Amino acid sequence: MAKDEIKQEDLLNIDHSPSLFKKGWMNTPVDIRPSMHCYACEPARLKVVDFPNPRVWSVMDEDWKLPKDWKETVMDAFKDRLDRFRTFKLFMDICVRCGACADKCQFFIGSADPKNMPVLRAELIRSVYRRNFTAAGKLFGKLAGARDLDYGVLKEWWYYLYQCSECRRCSVFCPYGIDMADITIIGREMTNLLGLNIDWIAAPVAFCYKTGNHLGIQPHAYKSMLEFFQDEIEEVTGVRVEPSFNRKGAEVLFITPSGDVFADPGTWTCMGYMILFHQLGIDITWSTYASEGGNFGLFTSHDMMKRLNGKMYMEAKRLGVKWILGGECGHMWRVVNQYMGTMNLDLAEGSNLENPVSPMTGTKFENANSTKMVHITEFTADLIKHGKLKLDPSRNDHRKVTFHDSCNPARAMGLLEEPRYVIKNVCNHFYEMPPSTIREQTFCCGGGSGLNAGEDVELRMRGGLPRANAVKYVHEKYGVNMLANVCAIDRAVFPGLMEYWVPEVDVTGVHELVANAMVLDGEKEKTVDLRNEPLPGMEDAEDV
């Protein structure tokens, strides 16, 4: 189904309060609807990374072609994870169903499907836990909120586990910090043992494993894509930037999501990085092997996340760099902040990595002393603070900007002020969305955790509604026409979402705004920005 076939009135005609006479959720079998889920994974993807049960299957089919002993597999996996993750065990035990999380999930707000209330999504799994691992559940069954795992329940798990974007918004409001994202991660880990994944996740994982990035861009192609950007940049600024690749002995390794080299508007952000590095003259290299900042492994299993993430340290060691600079990406920074050091710091043993220091300002990034990896907005904010960039924010005067906090940098890191500081220094017009929709209370774009496919467009338009609604608010109040963010998935998802709900608003990465405001050494008289749109006051210039 295409976006324009879905009517807004239909999406908005929903009721969040289940009626008194509605059957209980345990007696309501899952109704798998097209456009609310992603396509099944293709077998070739699973084979690349040795995942179980590769076969052709389809979500809408009755038979999902599971292995014969699937129930045993799930139960063993369940038990194993209860023993290995305190979060999982605790979150199965202590929920009191107070309902504080119920109306906090963007997928529930947008769909009103009660099983998308985080509490109930977790109960889908908890009910099976009670039946199999608690005395009350074994004795009293349904009365104790317990039920057996059967084919229908498994399908229900799958359907709703892939309608959760692991954004952690519910965990902020939960009085015990129960984190649905963690339950989803482990739930998806279990479905993956049966070969139940979606292609939009399985394909990037397979690509990333072999070629180094989610999009499967091979080394020569990666280089030529950046060369294309060199030409574009030269056309706009008159300056020829010279990125280097896989260069041993560089001081810094730069890793960014491959979405940035692939499609607009991410490409302009990518050009922004290139312009920044060139102007600074920093000794930095790109890598075609560690050419992915994001980590779709996180959306399949902890082990797969570790396998994909390893490239960052292995490449840093091989090239002999002193530290790593990371681009604008959402879940990448959850992995880098909360998992990377724990999982893979062993790989950096014997490398030249040292505590990161900005070569331009001498600032020590002490908050990255263990992982040796710095976020680019931390880096750029420091440059601006020390006056190392010549900026003309009026070049962004045609942009009225608001900032969307991406779920993971906000709630799994706390990167809130750095991007705001950067934006406020490169733009004259910045407006915040309402407080209950930003910072730690930010909403998901609707396509996080691998749900940014084309076929689940209704799910994305529904899940993205709360964010779109907040953007619409600042658009109407302040005339905001640009939605800035620090996430490649945002940049992939938002253009479609904005087009649907708030068509007057465009989408940008933060470093596109930075590059547009930068006054470069040897630049020609600029008339257009990186998008080839006229700069303010240059609308009538000749070469537009």
Added chain:
Amino acid sequence: MNIIISLTVSFLAVFGLVVIAFVGVWGAHLEWLFGVVIPYLAVITFFIGIVYRVVQWAKCPVPFRIPSTCAQQKSLPWIKYGYAEKLDNPVNTFWVVCRMILEVLCFRSLFRNTRLEFGSGQEIKYKSAKWLWLGAIAFHYTFLIVLLRHLRFFTEPMPFFVKIIENVDGFFQMFLPTVYQSGFILGAAVTYLLLRRILDGKMRYISLPADYFPLFMILGLVTTGVLMRYVLKADIVSIKELTLGLVSFKPVVPEGISVIFYIHLFLVSVFFAYFPFSKLTHMAGVFLSPTRNLSNNTRIVRHINPWNNPVKFHTYQAYEDEFREKMKDAGLPVDKE
């Protein structure tokens, strides 16, 4: 679970408990069973159960440090990282402890609660909603006060703080016997929590018998307690003889204690025994929640995962072997010519 069944089952369960105690004491004269044996068993079950639960959780490793960060991280020195940030995004143990204190004593996360208002035509609002927080605070704190007040039955002489609590709690000395506000606020708070579950469509849909049962149970406790104190005027002297006998392990069952006391005591016993095996364990569990009790310092100090699984990586060498010719043609450096 259907609301009617849930309510009926859990109400009948509590009602059944009342009947059991009534018949047991009034009909069968099993005062020793209900006054001594069951309370002992219940308290033993409570302590063993809670310790078992906590040990089970504590034995489980914390492979990753995944605190929910609810404020700005500690970053560049000039980026504001004040008290509010330290509390909601702590970087060391001291501030984690502070965060936990705020969470456990003040229900900090619940205080953030908002309520969705979904109008037609893309009008979505999030209104402040402190009622749940207020209800929860009122409920838990009055429960605590009532519990502490009961120490007067288990101590001789009474500790000084029990007297202070009684004085404060009975501040409005308008009636005889002194009316303790806590019991009534507790009753009101439980009623609010119950009505909320029944009247709000979302709450009704997610609620299980396991949610109604403890609420009915506590309502039963409050009701029997209030009846005993203000209406039926149970024989306090004899009751204290019994309760003191229990704590000094020289149990006695004095004559003439009214059956309402045994009903109250039986409900308390069942409540204690039920506690460790139900959602009520959130009282202990909240302390162990890894999204709240860990600092966000994983970029500064490595967190160790005790079972860090060995995995297969795709090495650079394997990558270069696959793409070497293409890389050379594109002018990319290679390790092996």
